[in-house]
Amino acid sequence: MKFTIARNTFIKKLNAVQRAISSKTTIPILTGLKIEAEEDRLILTGSNTDISIETTISTNDEEAHLNIESTGAVVLTARFFGDIVKKLPDNTMLLEVKDGFQTTITSGASEFKINGLDANNFPHLPEVDSQTTITLKADVFSEMINETVIAVSNQESRPILTGIHFTIEGNKLSAVATDSHRLSQRVINLPEPIKMPEDIIIPGKSLLELSRMLDDEIDTITLQISENQALFTFDETLFYSRLLEGLYPDTSRLIPKESSTEMEFEAPELLASIERASLLSHAGRNNVVKLTINAANKQAIISGDSPEVGNVEEEVVTKDIVGEDLEISFNPDYLKDALRSFGHTSIKMAFTSALRPFTLVPTEDQENFIQLITPVRTF
Amino acid sequence: MEDLKNLTNQAVEKQPEIVKRFNEMIDSQHLSHAYLLTGAGGIGKKDVAQWVAMRLFCIDLQGSMPCGECEECTRIISGQHPDVVEIAPDGQSIKVEQVRFLKAEFSKSGVEGARKVFIIEQANKMTTSAANSLLKFIEEPSGEVTAFLLAENRSLMLPTIVSRTEIIELKPLPKDRLIKELTEQNIAETDARILTRLTNDTSEIQTLVDNNWILDAHKALEKWFITATTGDITAFVDVQTRVMALAKDRFYQEKILDLMMLYAMDLLELKFDQETITYEANRRQLQELADQTNVRQLLAVADVLLPLKHQLSQNLNFQSVVEKATIKICNIFKMRGR
Numbered sequence: 007m008k009f010t011i012a013r014n015t016f017i018k019k020l021n022a023v024q025r026a027i028s029s030k031t032t033i034p035i036l037t038g039l040k041i042e043a044e045e046d047r048l049i050l051t052g053s054n055t056d057i058s059i060e061t062t063i064s065t066n067d068e069e070a071h072l073n074i075e076s077t078g079a080v081v082l083t084a085r086f087f088g089d090i091v092k093k094l095p096d097n098t099m100l101l102e103v104k105d106g107f108q109t110t111i112t113s114g115a116s117e118f119k120i121n122g123l124d125a126n127n128f129p130h131l132p133e134v135d136s137q138t139t140i141t142l143k144a145d146v147f148s149e150m151i152n153e154t155v156i157a158v159s160n161q162e163s164r165p166i167l168t169g170i171h172f173t174i175e176g177n178k179l180s181a182v183a184t185d186s187h188r189l190s191q192r193v194i195n196l197p198e199p200i201k202m203p204e205d206i207i208i209p210g211k212s213l214l215e216l217s218r219m220l221d222d223e224i225d226t227i228t229l230q231i232s233e234n235q236a237l238f239t240f241d242e243t244l245f246y247s248r249l250l251e252g253l254y255p256d257t258s259r260l261i262p263k264e265s266s267t268e269m270e271f272e273a274p275e276l277l278a279s280i281e282r283a284s285l286l287s288h289a290g291r292n293n294v295v296k297l298t299i300n301a302a303n304k305q306a307i308i309s310g311d312s313p314e315v316g317n318v319e320e321e322v323v324t325k326d327i328v329g330e331d332l333e334i335s336f337n338p339d340y341l342k343d344a345l346r347s348f349g350h351t352s353i354k355m356a357f358t359s360a361l362r363p364f365t366l367v368p369t370e371d372q373e374n375f376i377q378l379i380t381p382v383r384t385f
Numbered sequence: 386m387e388d389l390k391n392l393t394n395q396a397v398e399k400q401p402e403i404v405k406r407f408n409e410m411i412d413s414q415h416l417s418h419a420y421l422l423t424g425a426g427g428i429g430k431k432d433v434a435q436w437v438a439m440r441l442f443c444i445d446l447q448g449s450m451p452c453g454e455c456e457e458c459t460r461i462i463s464g465q466h467p468d469v470v471e472i473a474p475d476g477q478s479i480k481v482e483q484v485r486f487l488k489a490e491f492s493k494s495g496v497e498g499a500r501k502v503f504i505i506e507q508a509n510k511m512t513t514s515a516a517n518s519l520l521k522f523i524e525e526p527s528g529e530v531t532a533f534l535l536a537e538n539r540s541l542m543l544p545t546i547v548s549r550t551e552i553i554e555l556k557p558l559p560k561d562r563l564i565k566e567l568t569e570q571n572i573a574e575t576d577a578r579i580l581t582r583l584t585n586d587t588s589e590i591q592t593l594v595d596n597n598w599i600l601d602a603h604k605a606l607e608k609w610f611i612t613a614t615t616g617d618i619t620a621f622v623d624v625q626t627r628v629m630a631l632a633k634d635r636f637y638q639e640k641i642l643d644l645m646m647l648y649a650m651d652l653l654e655l656k657f658d659q660e661t662i663t664y665e666a667n668r669r670q671l672q673e674l675a676d677q678t679n680v681r682q683l684l685a686v687a688d689v690l691l692p693l694k695h696q697l698s699q700n701l702n703f704q705s706v707v708e709k710a711t712i713k714i715c716n717i718f719k720m721r722g723r
Contacts, residue, residue, distance in 0.1 A: 032486070033465050055467045055496045126456045129467045130497050162485055163518075165492030209493070234494035249494040251527035 007043045007078025007103040011063070013094060013113065015070040019050055019061045020088055022243060025215055026052040026059040027084040033129075038081035039088075040128045041101070043074050051128070052084065057212045058131055058246040071098065079125035080107050090118055131246055134232040138202055140179065142194065144224040144240060150181050150192045151217040153375065156343040158210030159185030169207035169250040171257070174200055182257050183210065188340045189260060189363075189378040190347070207254055208236050212247035219245065261365065261378060265356035267299055267329035269306060270369060273353045275323045277345040283310040284338035286318050293339065294382050299332045299357075310338075325352065334360045335384040344377035394453060394462055396436035398562075399429030400555055407437050408449050417551045419523045419532045421508075423539045424555030427587025431506060433555065434533035435461055438469045438502040441531070467496035473506040484515040491522035491530070500529040508534035509541035516543050524549045537586075557585040570594075575666045579603060582663050583643050593640065602631050602644060607667060610648045613711055614674055614686075616718040620711050629704055638703045642693045645710075649687045656683055682717055689713045 020039070029037055031054060040051040048063040065072045080103045091099065096114030103109050107122035151170070159167035164186075171182045177199040182191045216238060220227065227240040238245040283295045290312025298307045304327045311317040334357060344366055345353070352369040366377040396404050410416050416437075422430045439451035439458045451458050460466040470490050472483050487503070495501045505511075511519070523532055523546065532550075536542055539552055560581050567577035567590065576599055580590050593599045605627035613620035632638045648671075651662040655675040662668060675683070689710050696706050 032470070033467060035465055036467075053467075053496075056493070058496075127460055127463070127465045132497060162488055165488060233499050234496070248496060250492055251494050252492065 007041075007080060008075040008101070009043050009048060010071070010073045010075075010098055010100045011048070012069060012071040013091065013097055013099050015063060015067065015072075016099065017091060019063055020091060022061050022219065023050045023052040023059050024084055024088055025219065026054055026057050028054045029085060031055075035081055035123055035127050036129070037083055037085070038123055038128070039084040040079065040081050040125055042079040042125065043077045045074065045077060048072055048074065051131070053129055053131075053246075055129065056209060056248055057215055058129070060131060060244040060246070062242040064242070078103055080109055080122040081125050081128050082109060082120060082122050087120065090120070131244075132232050132235050134230045134235070134237045138200060138231060140174075140196065140200055140202075140229040142179075142196075142227050142229065144220045144227045145222075146194060147227055148217045148220040150194060151213045153192050153347045154181045154183040154190045155210045155214055155217075156347055157183040157185055157188050157190035157377075161185070166207060166250055166252045166254055168211075169209045169254075170213055171205060171207050171254040173205040174202040182254075184255075184257060184260075187337070187380050188344070189257060189376075190344070191257070191261070191376050191378075193374040195374075202231070205254065206231055206236060207250040207252070208247050209250055216245055216247070219243070260363065261376060262356070262358050262362060265329070265358050265365075267301065267327070267332045267357040269299065269327050269355045269357075270325040271306075271322065271353060271355070272325070273345050273348045273351055276353070277342065279308050279320050279322050280338050280341050280345065282320060283308045283318050284342065286310045286312050286315055287338055289315045292382075293337055294335050294384060295338045296333060296335045296384070299327060299334075301327050301329055301331050329357075332357055332360060334364065334381050336364075336379055336381045340379045344379060347377065348375075394432050394436055394439065394451075396429055396432035397450070399558060400433050403433055403553060403555060404436055406553075407433070408440065411437070411440055412449065416531055418526050418530055419534070419550040421534045421536065421539060421542060421547060421550040421552045422555060423536055423552065425537060425557065425584075425586035426589070428555050428558060428585070430535040430555060431504065434502075434504045434535065435469075437531065437533070438466070438504070441500060441502065442466070442469070468498060468500065469502045469504065471504045471506070474510040477510070479505075479507070479511045479515065481515065484511065484518065487519065488522060491519075491526060494528060501531075503530065503532040505532070505534050507536065508546075509536045509538075513543060516546055520545055520549065563587075563590075575664075576600065576603065578665060579644070579647070579663055582647055583640055592636075598631065598637070602641060603664075605631060606641070606644050606648070607664075609711075610645070611667075611670060613714045614718045616715050618712070618715050620715060621708060624704065624708050624711055628707060632703055635697070638697060639694060641707075642690070642697065645693075645707075646687075646690045649683070649690050652678075652683050653687065656680060678718070685717050686714055689717075 023039060027039060031037055036053055042049040046065045049060060051058065051060045063070050063072055065074060090111060094113035095116050099111060099113040101109065101111050103122060107124060109120050109122045111118040154170050158170060167185055173180050177196040178193050179196055180191060180193040182189065224240045227238055230237045235246045235248055287293050287295050287310045291314065295308055295310045306322045306324050306327060307319060308322055309319040348368060353366050354369050355364060355366050357364045361381060361383060363378050363380045368375055422433060424430055438461050442457040442461060443451035443455055444457050445452040445455045461469050464471055472479060472487055475483060534550060539547055563581045564574065564577045567580060568574050572594060580593060580599060584590060609620055609623040609628060612623060628641060632641055647663045651664050651671050652675050654662050655672050664671065693706055693710055697703060
């Protein structure tokens with residue numbers, strides 16, 4: 007294998023692939039980056055088995071100045087290969103692999119010789135047959151991930167809850183995450199109905215990593231599903247994620263259909279109040295704040311009482327309150343996460359009783375985005 | 386990477402019957418999802434587990450045998466296959482972090498395909514809580530999963546784990562094969578023969594070979610036994626001067642008693658004209674001794690030596706036990722040679 011390439015382009019692609027490479031791994035070869043030269047393109051692959059990222063540089067790419075003299079493949083230890091490439095003196099670099107996978111990197115007056123590994127030992131990424139392809143707006147999908155990932159569980163006792171559950175019904179793609187204390191659900195309308203073979207559960211960590219890669223330059227992203235992996239494609243990059251296996255709990259029945267008390271407010275206003283109240287609840291032993299709603303006076307009061315440190319009380323600025331009076335206690339961090347996911351918008355909060363979960367939805371789009379929080383029993 | 390190429394899987398040579406059994410299970414699609422493989426160290430437990438993995442993954446099956454050469458097989462043998470997860474104790478025990486990793490792997494789909502194989506070496510070195518937290522995954526794994534738990538003895542495993550696995554006990558390796566393996570490691574054949582009589586566990590054998598313990602022990606006990614069987618009471622002194630230095634701890638003490646017993650057995654074998662004896666190097670001396678004594682005397686020697694191990698397990702002092710036995714043996718042979 008032998009090729010020359012513009013270093014800037016190579017570094018950019020290398021950075022993308024390095025997201026998947028971890029130095030802590032059970033399989034030594036996974037600390038490496040796979041470089042494969044074909045007739046007309048260069049393929050870089052990195053994997054930590056949970057996610058695998060593959061990106062392509064074509065010889066047609068004008069900025070890359072890619073010139074492939076001979077084809078082949080090698081695996082190089084990512085950490086110092088990355089450092090070497092970044093510090094090379096010249097704008098172009100030459101990479102050549104000789105017998106025994108010894109690799110020579112030449113740029114300007116500098117020459118490195120490093121030992122490579124046999125690319126055949128690198129994990130083989132599955133071939134995804136594109137029976138179902140879902141095309142999505144990258145920014146919308148990224149939003150969907152960030153809105154739901156907050157409710158993903160990080161406890162290992164129920165691994166299935168560490169993922170986001172995707173289902174398609176007709177032309178609605180829905181994503182749900184829950185850690186059994188709260189739930190977050192987002193629905194996207196697809197341009198046309200799609201049949202997905204079955205629902206899938208993708209690890210929250212994988213999706214978070216994916217959403218970090220989706221910058222403004224990326225317009226659309228496609229999703230394909232094989233029996234064991236989900237494949238996201240954008241630009242010249244393929245992002246594979248393993249799936250979680252098992253049955254996701256039925257979450258549809260958790261969301262209450264009716265309510266007895268409703269409250270409307272601007273998300274940033276309540277967020278600020280909750281943040282202040284949680285200062286004390288964090289210092290105390292129980293991380294709980296209380297919301298007292300007086301419907302007749304249209305008054306809502308957030309209070310926190312931590313006997314060890316002190317107490318706080320604050321009246322929340324609301325737009326409207328209807329229904330019955332209510333006292334409800336909950337973990338302020340759950341509400342903070344939920345409110346942050348809404349951004350600057352008007353929110354409707356709906357309660358049924360002090361011990362039943364309550365919901366938050368944006369006033370303008372009450373169907374497609376819902377956050378649900380379970381209260382804490384304090385009496 | 387060169388040394389990886391020399392790795393081979395010895396399941397077929399070491400455990401042909403078990404391999405055949407697994408082959409039939411795979412052919413008839415009766416492979417269950419969790420196995421507990423038990424047997425002494427070096428018996429080929431891991432080889433069997435890897436062989437099954439190769440049998441499942443190999444892309445170039447030779448009849449019903451994995452080729453051992455394709456990229457799937459070589460990656461499994463060298464422990465680089467992402468869907469064949471291997472865990473071995475990191476130091477004294479299997480660490481919490483490793484168990485966490487295992488659980489995460491159990492709940493995720495395969496990297497390359499739908500099938501996954503788990504190999505947990507020395508599974509008895511998991512803490513009780515770690516083992517219990519794996520129960521759920523072993524009992525009802527999601528997807529096509531086969532887990533192999535390897536342990537020396539099923540009694541070392543939690544009953545909750547044992548009841549959820551299919552137990553396969555591996556047979557000890559044939560003696561000849563062990564001797565051949567040992568002589569290949571530059572151990573003299575006479576020593577190899579003695580070692581295989583002491584234990585089948587290759588890791589124990591390694592301990593005994595280290596620092597020439599077995600050579601020294603053989604020399605010391607040879608002197609002691611020949612002296613004692615001539616009725617010479619100076620054998621009593623040999624216990625202090627020669628034997629005690631070798632009896633560092635309970636493990637070595639037991640092996641010394643075994644070595645002593647093997648002498649008594651050799652004498653009986655020779656008396657009854659059997660060909661195979663343990664101490665081949667001393668055949669002439671032992672033959673002479675056997676010829677000069679009667680069966681009653683030889684049985685008396687065995688009677689003296691046999692209960693020693695039991696006494697040791699009751700925490701009697703090793704030195705006094707052996708010294709007492711030495712006097713008894715001297716008394717049995719007092720009249721010989723005069």
